[in-house]
Amino acid sequence: MSNQHEHYYVPAQSIWPIVGAVALFLIALGAGSTVGGMFGGNGPWVLVTGVGILLIMLFGWFRDVIHESMSGLYSAQMDRSFRQGMSWFIFSEVMFFAAFFGALFYARMIAVPWLGGAGNNAMTHAVLWPDFIAMWPLTTTPDGTETQGMGPMGLPLINTLILLTSSVTVHIAHVAIEKGNRQRLTLFLLLTVLLGALFVYFQAEEYIHAYQEMNLKLDSGIYGNTFYLLTGFHGLHVTMGTLILFIVWLRVVKGHFTTENHFAFQAGAWYWHFVDVVWLGLFVFVYIL
Structure with missing residues (x-):
């Protein structure tokens, strides 16, 4: 009798982790610059840019995960x-x-x-x-x-x-x-x-x-x-x-x-x-x- 194994879905490579890392880096840099007054007062713009990229990352990553879930790709193991x-x-x-x-x-x-x-x-x-x-x-x-x-x-x-x-x-x-x-x-x-x-x-x-x-x-x-x-x-x-x-x-x-x-x-x-x-x-x- 052969053993039955659950199918384990392995997602394709994604750009969203590196995009999120860049966003968090800009947020940290922008927040520190805003408090410390560095970059000639442009810290808030760096912070806002980081937040914007983070929102794009969240939207894209959530979209991909929702699509995978609704496509029936996830098993009980997943x-x-x-x-x-x-x-x-x-x-x-x-x-x-x-x-x-x-x-x-x-x-x-x-x-x-x-x-x-x-x-x-x-x-x-x-x-x-x-x-x-x-x-x-x-x-x-x-x-x-x-x-x-x-x-x-x-x-x-x-x-x-x-x-x-x-x-x-x-x-x-x-x-x-x-x-x-x-x-x-x-x-x-x-x-x-x-x-x-x-x-x-x-x-x-x-x-x-x-x-x-x-x-x-x-x-x-x-x-x-x-x-x-x-x-x-x-x-x-x-x-x-x-x-x-x-x-x-x-x-x-x-x-x-x-x-x-x-x-x-x-x-x-x-x-x-x-x-x-x-x-x-x-x-x-x-x-x-």
């Missing part, structure tokens, strides 16, 4: 590979945020008390920064600039409620696709996308308020650094998650997916729940504590 790949990707993102939370912990629990003369560091305090007061958030930068800490009420709390609600709506959509209720799936997936876009809008409003009213900027010492690093990186993830779910919604509208075959939706839902959990940690450790 589906397992996608699940493993998405699981490892989310794990890598967990490690990113673990490093950022670690930086926040080090600044608050080790560096700030050390500069304040805690333990046997009275001499260090007297020599390095005699006027330093060990408190968090640090509202006075080393050059004497006064800033304010961002509290949990207002926009941060609203955004928390938005993300918690979006986690419920995407779960309802997930149940709907498993039961074959496409009308409910379409509605609640669209609601999730709109809630994600609303979150990004309110975060932009929060940043504008922080810059203009609170003098809380990216260069406002270690507090400003960690605040914008953590919330900004998370905001980027929300933006990407919203884009992914929007593309999935367009596919739902076009009649893609079945009750058995819908991993693209599952991957987007996994990612979205991950983003929601990270925000809860941010809300507690960045805004409340």
